[in-house]
Amino acid sequence: MKQSLTRTMNQEWLLRAALIVALAASCLYLLAPFVGALTWGVIIAVSLWPLFRRLTERFGGRKRLTSILLGSAMMVLIGFPLALLGMAVTNGVQWVLALDIDLKHLNLPPPPAWIAGLPIVGQHILDMWQRGASQLTDLARQAFPYAKDGVLWLLKKGGVAGVAALELIVAVIVASVLLAYHKRSVDFAVRFSTRLTGAEGPALLDLAARTIRGVSLGVIGTAFVQTVLTVIGFVVAGVPGVMPLGMLTFMAATVQLPTLFVWGPAAVWLYFDGHTGWAIALGLWGLLVVNTIDNVLKPYLISQGAQLPVLLILLGVIGGLVAWGVVGLFIGPVLLAVAYTMLLAWLYHDTAPEADPGV
Numbered sequence: 001m002k003q004s005l006t007r008t009m010n011q012e013w014l015l016r017a018a019l020i021v022a023l024a025a026s027c028l029y030l031l032a033p034f035v036g037a038l039t040w041g042v043i044i045a046v047s048l049w050p051l052f053r054r055l056t057e058r059f060g061g062r063k064r065l066t067s068i069l070l071g072s073a074m075m076v077l078i079g080f081p082l083a084l085l086g087m088a089v090t091n092g093v094q095w096v097l098a099l100d101i102d103l104k105h106l107n108l109p110p111p112p113a114w115i116a117g118l119p120i121v122g123q124h125i126l127d128m129w130q131r132g133a134s135q136l137t138d139l140a141r142q143a144f145p146y147a148k149d150g151v152l153w154l155l156k157k158g159g160v161a162g163v164a165a166l167e168l169i170v171a172v173i174v175a176s177v178l179l180a181y182h183k184r185s186v187d188f189a190v191r192f193s194t195r196l197t198g199a200e201g202p203a204l205l206d207l208a209a210r211t212i213r214g215v216s217l218g219v220i221g222t223a224f225v226q227t228v229l230t231v232i233g234f235v236v237a238g239v240p241g242v243m244p245l246g247m248l249t250f251m252a253a254t255v256q257l258p259t260l261f262v263w264g265p266a267a268v269w270l271y272f273d274g275h276t277g278w279a280i281a282l283g284l285w286g287l288l289v290v291n292t293i294d295n296v297l298k299p300y301l302i303s304q305g306a307q308l309p310v311l312l313i314l315l316g317v318i319g320g321l322v323a324w325g326v327v328g329l330f331i332g333p334v335l336l337a338v339a340y341t342m343l344l345a346w347l348y349h350d351t352a353p354e355a356d357p358g359v
Contacts, residue, residue: 036327037167041174043330044074045185046209047216052179064180071176078168200345204338211308211337212330215317218302219329223253225297226290230263233285237278239266255326256318259290308337 031038048070056066178185193201227250234242249262263286271279299310302317313333320332 034170037170038174039327039331040168040171041178043212043216043327044171044175045178045182046212047220048175048179049182049209050213052182063182067176067180070179071172074172074175075169078172197342200342204341207337207341208334211313211334214302215313215330215333218298218300218313219254219256219317221301222294222298223250226250226253226259226294229290229293230259230286233263233282233290234266237266237270237282238275239270239282253294256321256329259294260286263290308340312336312340 052066052070055070056063059066059069189205190202193205195201197204227246230249231242231246233239234245239245245262245266249259252261253259263282267279267283267286270276270282299314302310302313313336316333316336317329318332320328320330320335322328324331
């Protein structure tokens with residue numbers, strides 16, 4: 001009798017487990033197209049929470065109004081530059097496809113006359129210029145026939161960028177809803193984390209939120225500063241299309257690509273347009289100021305969030321980017337931060353020392 005009862009209970013437990021697994025798998029399958037947007041929505045909501053709280057106080061506690069205004073502002077800040085960038089890319093593609101360059105007469109201009117008058121190094125610089133011009137010209141002659149094919153390939157990939165922009169818009173809407181109903185969102189997150197990890201759940205949840213804000217401040221803040229400095233260089237040097245180039249710089253810096261990919265071609269364009277001095281100045285500005293500030297500002301800003309080793313956070317940023325793309329910039333550091341904290345709690349029990357952010 002007892003064996004029969006035990007067998008029946010085991011069968012019921014297996015049936016319930018199978019139903020739960022099937023339900024979870026079905027939900028994941030249904031939500032799979034929206035996972036990226038939902039993840040970005042949570043990241044945006046967590047990052048903007050301090051600003052949302054201050055704005056809510058300014059608007060007399062009207063949370064829905066604040067979330068609508070903040071969401072609309074984000075839509076404008078995202079949509080307007082993307083539209084300008086799209087128009088600039090379209091014009092650039094048309095210009096490249098219309099190019100008809102005689103590669104036989106493709107040569108770099110001669111070096112300025114004053115270089116020959118430089119003592120000691122003048123002749124050496126002239127020799128290097130001539131060798132570099134010969135190599136660069138040969139390289140351009142070999143690469144140019146593939147340029148139009150490359151542009152056409154980029155046009156085919158433009159649909160991916162459109163989907164990413166749509167996903168970002170959906171993420172802004174999700175973030176606005178989460179902020180408007182933040183009490184329910186926080187209560188759900190706290191209960192879920194508590195069920196998963198016990199009493200340490202709220203502390204780990206707070207750590208994840210602080211890590212996301214720290215990475216947001218470090219990555220987005222540094223990208224913004226680099227964009228401002230690059231735009232200043234473009235304006236002073238007289239480079240056209242400053243707004244779309246600035247947006248492109250911000251996007252490249254956000255996904256951890258070198259800003260050299262933006263200001264480098266601009267400096268080359270200035271050189272071929274006859275502005276050698278401005279081309280050199282823009283190159284030095286980008287190399288010594290724009291690129292260098294990334295190595296100083298980003299670790300400092302990231303360390304202002306979660307009090308964790310900067311090296312740990314940077315490894316999470318780089319590893320997350322490689323593993324999951326742009327969204328991995330935030331997922332990677334959060335995973336490492338939570339794992340690191342749980343490891344310390346396991347090693348030192350309830351007396352885990354505070355991590356030194358400078359390690």
